[in-house]
Amino acid sequence: xxxxxxxxxxxxxxxxxxxxxxxxxxxxxxxxxxxxxxxxxxxxxxxxxxxxxxxxxxxxxxxxxxxxxxxxxxxxxxxxxxxxxxxxxxxxxxxxxxxxxxxxxxxxxxxxxxxxxxxxxxxxxxxxxxxxxx
Numbered sequence: 001x002x003x004x005x006x007x008x009x010x011x012x013x014x015x016x017x018x019x020x021x022x023x024x025x026x027x028x029x030x031x032x033x034x035x036x037x038x039x040x041x042x043x044x045x046x047x048x049x050x051x052x053x054x055x056x057x058x059x060x061x062x063x064x065x066x067x068x069x070x071x072x073x074x075x076x077x078x079x080x081x082x083x084x085x086x087x088x089x090x091x092x093x094x095x096x097x098x099x100x101x102x103x104x105x106x107x108x109x110x111x112x113x114x115x116x117x118x119x120x121x122x123x124x125x126x127x128x129x130x131x132x133x134x
Contacts, residue, residue, distance in 0.1 A: 003081040004034060006127040007089075008116035011069035012108055014038075019072055022102060022115065026076060029088050035132060036074040043067040049130055052123075058111075065111055073131040082124050085117040 009022050023033055041049070046063040053059045076085055090101025094113055097104035107113040118124035 002077065002079060003121060003124070004075050004077050004128060005081040005085045005118045005121075005124040006116075006131065007074045007076050007085055007118075008066075009072035009074070010112070010114055010116060011065065011071060012112040013106055013114040014070050014072060016106075018106055018114065022106070023074075025102060026074075026085075026088065029084065031076040031078040031081060031084060031088070034075040034077040036072060037131075038070055038072050039131075040070045041067050049127070061111060075128050075132065082118055082121050086119065089115045089117045 007026070009019055013019070013022060019038075023036075026033060043063055046066040047054070049066070050059065050062050053062060078084060088102060090097030090103040090107075092103070092113060093110040094103045094107025095110075097107065102115050103113045106115075118127050
């Protein structure tokens with residue numbers, strides 16, 4: 001089934017000029033970049049985006065990090081895009097991510113793991129709306 005999902009190239013990867021490498025990796029894995037834009041969000045916007053994690057210990061650091069520099073937000077489209085994107089990006093902790101995943105290749109740490117991907121179809125719709133329908 002063709003779906004859409006959200007992916008974010010996070011500040012550490014933007015700073016290291018990995019945008020083109022990451023975008024081409026998605027395209028090679030048959031995920032079309034339907035929309036994309038480079039933005040910088042405020043800490044308040046990051047807090048709103050990550051509000052599902054607000055009770056977790058890492059929430060504050062996550063919000064600080066996502067708002068620390070420019071990001072690339074993308075709507076990816078393809079067959080089973082949500083699951084496929086999660087497989088492509090790998091585990092949150094780059095040291096535990098499978099070889100050949102984006103986080104294993106480019107992630108610096110569990111905090112600076114280079115990319116975000118929606119974890120469900122429902123969250124994908126909400127996250128796409130957050131960045132592209134405001």
